[in-house]
Amino acid sequence: MQQQVMACFGGCGPEGEGGGVYLSSHEAKIARMRDKELTKLLNKHHKEDMKRLKLLLLGTGESGKSTITKQMKIIHINGYSFAERLEKIKDIIRNVRESLLSMVGAMHQLNIPLQNEESRASADFMLNQAARQVTDTSDEFWDHCERLWADPGVQQCYDRSHEYQLIDCAKYFLDKIGEIRSPNYAPSDQDILRCRAITTSIQHIEFDVPDAGQNVKFSVYDVGGQQGERKKWIQVFDSVVAILYLGDTSCFDQTLREDTKKSRLIESLEIFEQVWNNRFLRPVSILLFLNKIDILAEKIAKGRKLQQFLDQHPGVFPDYETSVVSSYERMEFVESFPGGHEHTSKRRSRSSSRTDINPDVVKTAVYIKNLFTKIVRGELSINKTIQPHPKEWHQNHSCEYFYTCAVDTNNVKKVLEGCRTLIIRKHLERFGIL
Numbered sequence: 001m002q003q004q005v006m007a008c009f010g011g012c013g014p015e016g017e018g019g020g021v022y023l024s025s026h027e028a029k030i031a032r033m034r035d036k037e038l039t040k041l042l043n044k045h046h047k048e049d050m051k052r053l054k055l056l057l058l059g060t061g062e063s064g065k066s067t068i069t070k071q072m073k074i075i076h077i078n079g080y081s082f083a084e085r086l087e088k089i090k091d092i093i094r095n096v097r098e099s100l101l102s103m104v105g106a107m108h109q110l111n112i113p114l115q116n117e118e119s120r121a122s123a124d125f126m127l128n129q130a131a132r133q134v135t136d137t138s139d140e141f142w143d144h145c146e147r148l149w150a151d152p153g154v155q156q157c158y159d160r161s162h163e164y165q166l167i168d169c170a171k172y173f174l175d176k177i178g179e180i181r182s183p184n185y186a187p188s189d190q191d192i193l194r195c196r197a198i199t200t201s202i203q204h205i206e207f208d209v210p211d212a213g214q215n216v217k218f219s220v221y222d223v224g225g226q227q228g229e230r231k232k233w234i235q236v237f238d239s240v241v242a243i244l245y246l247g248d249t250s251c252f253d254q255t256l257r258e259d260t261k262k263s264r265l266i267e268s269l270e271i272f273e274q275v276w277n278n279r280f281l282r283p284v285s286i287l288l289f290l291n292k293i294d295i296l297a298e299k300i301a302k303g304r305k306l307q308q309f310l311d312q313h314p315g316v317f318p319d320y321e322t323s324v325v326s327s328y329e330r331m332e333f334v335e336s337f338p339g340g341h342e343h344t345s346k347r348r349s350r351s352s353s354r355t356d357i358n359p360d361v362v363k364t365a366v367y368i369k370n371l372f373t374k375i376v377r378g379e380l381s382i383n384k385t386i387q388p389h390p391k392e393w394h395q396n397h398s399c400e401y402f403y404t405c406a407v408d409t410n411n412v413k414k415v416l417e418g419c420r421t422l423i424i425r426k427h428l429e430r431f432g433i434l
Ligand SMILES: Nc1nc2c(ncn2[C@@H]2O[C@H](COP(=O)(O)OP(=O)(O)OP(=O)(O)O)[C@@H](O)[C@H]2O)c(=O)[nH]1
Pocket: 059, 060, 061, 062, 063, 064, 065, 066, 067, 068, 167, 168, 169, 193, 194, 195, 196, 197, 198, 199, 200, 223, 224, 225, 226, 246, 291, 292, 293, 294, 295, 404, 405, 406, 407
């Protein structure tokens, strides 16, 4: 009689109890071999997993997630080929057309008249374009674009762009229509970084980075940030090592494109609070990118004030007027601001030599940074439907912040270098290796 051996596969009780399957010794041998193979496979997978670090870019719409992904391609993959550059032209032309259409529409609402007689025909031409599927690229189209952009009424409307929805790259591309309309035009890296195209499906890139004699493989997921896109986020939460959360520091005077009654900054803080307190992301650290610091500086220079935003939300936020920026906080911001004097070796002298940065820009950026860090410490809650967890709940993850200008490759390169060490350290800690 064959010896009866019991082997138990997943989920059954103690040996001998119900639910087991009785196997012959031959079957048991095969099962043991299969088990060994499975263990080998799991070990291999674990090793693979150690090498492939999954990062997830999160943040509200237009916060700069795809721009960071493009920077990763420029910095860590071979950048953009000539063919890929040419492919971007249609998006750039769409950006030009969309910018002018937004402004022509807003001029009507804001009661700003066109100043030049001939601009009327150009505005009508653009409005006719709105109904067309295919973007016109004739000389006539470009002449109308140039004429409209030169109109002082359109420029006045541009200065009030926080009152309606206008893409960030409008001025950048409208200022270079002459170059874009040339038949020899090939977009530069900067043009590609500035070009706006909404993300509506999950994008994924992979690249290797040499680190301490090893090749560390990164897998980066870029998702759409607008309200309708966020239900897809959970699909990519599994085995994430770190989240890069993009918070737009310049959006305090803007409303959402998808819901013009809602403040962009409030939305960004709310979503951040949700991510930080999400139970699926409990062991996942967040790298907070306080982005668009260049646009923030331009806005402050134009006289836009954070206080107006705070006045619209009485009793929600800590006092701005009396908030004080420490010298360390100032140094952190100034060091990240584009256009620093790289040759100055001492951090403090490098920071104090930046007299070109308005103190109000620093104060606003630091105040916004503190709103995010207060959420992390449980001292500020924006979304009343979220029950913030106690401190102990957060002990296995952390949040580190960086000031960023996503269209500046030097700035992003520096930030990514800092992040890489943090990400690898967090990952090794999680696997009990550190
Ligand atoms: N000047 C400036 N422009 C930026 C910065 N970051 C992003 N942008 C621009 O902002 C626009 C939106 O950036 P995206 O990267 O497309 O934003 P996103 O977060 O991917 O948006 P969704 O795909 O809708 O979620 C683009 O035109 C970018 O060039 C920045 O730091 N400075």
